[in-house]
Amino acid sequence: MLTDFVLLGLWASLATAHGTVSGVVADGVYYTGYSLNFQYMNPIPTTAGWSIPKDQSLGPLTPDQFSSPDINCHVSATPGQTSVAIKAGGQLELQWTPWPESHKGPVMDYLANCNGPCETVDKTTLQWFKIDGVGLIDNSVQNGKWASDVMIANNNSWTVTIPADIAQGNYVIRHETIALHEAGSQNGAQAYPQCVNLAISGSGTAKPDGVVGTALYKATDPGILINIYTTLSTYPVPGPTPYSGAVSLSQTAPPAPTASATGVPAL
Numbered sequence: 001m002l003t004d005f006v007l008l009g010l011w012a013s014l015a016t017a018h019g020t021v022s023g024v025v026a027d028g029v030y031y032t033g034y035s036l037n038f039q040y041m042n043p044i045p046t047t048a049g050w051s052i053p054k055d056q057s058l059g060p061l062t063p064d065q066f067s068s069p070d071i072n073c074h075v076s077a078t079p080g081q082t083s084v085a086i087k088a089g090g091q092l093e094l095q096w097t098p099w100p101e102s103h104k105g106p107v108m109d110y111l112a113n114c115n116g117p118c119e120t121v122d123k124t125t126l127q128w129f130k131i132d133g134v135g136l137i138d139n140s141v142q143n144g145k146w147a148s149d150v151m152i153a154n155n156n157s158w159t160v161t162i163p164a165d166i167a168q169g170n171y172v173i174r175h176e177t178i179a180l181h182e183a184g185s186q187n188g189a190q191a192y193p194q195c196v197n198l199a200i201s202g203s204g205t206a207k208p209d210g211v212v213g214t215a216l217y218k219a220t221d222p223g224i225l226i227n228i229y230t231t232l233s234t235y236p237v238p239g240p241t242p243y244s245g246a247v248s249l250s251q252t253a254p255p256a257p258t259a260s261a262t263g264v265p266a267l
Helices: 004-015 036-040 147-153
Strands: 021-026 029-032 084-087 091-096 107-113 129-134 136-138 157-161 169-179 190-201
Touching (some): 157 169
Parallel strands (some): 084 190
Antiparallel strands (some): 021 029, 091 157, 107 169
């Protein structure tokens, strides 16, 4: 049973929280993501979502941390201990906890091959290639309509296609939104990367080149240091260009999952 002291600390941390990917749906099957509550449970649930228990406030990574290993999957992140099973070409729905409407910005997805079990992978060796990246959608409305607005409108969820030509294997998906409400000032952008282990099956052969997490962004990138409260004609989505097999979806409200995952998928 949680003590009053622990409950008070938990409430205080959640009061300033921004969000985590709390659930994942792959081809209609639901998998539990990560929750700050897990650190207070015994035993701690086994999930595909990477753990970030040291991020008590669920706050952001700022540009002065872009050269830190934390940029891969958030503060002191450790690998998930199971994986989400999905076929190449399938759709993956990532479910956020409630997201602040003021935190406007892009939504991006990257994959990295673990080249072995993702449960023990060294995050600093992961080579990320982008499979999705959406930024400013409509500049005709006040402060713009952004990918984050679409995510919020779709029950705080974002759906990404796993490219059909990707080689079978164990991968980590790095799903991220960057809040730009304070990005007009140096070190004001707020990155929220979240990672989930995937077991991708299929007959594809593509093994795209990627970059390590610390090479994804610079503090002065035009999509990082930007005032979104001016009239923007375009917005350069941060990070590498999506690889040739990437597919961007028109986001719609996702259907309810038809089953919940059990066991550990095997390739």
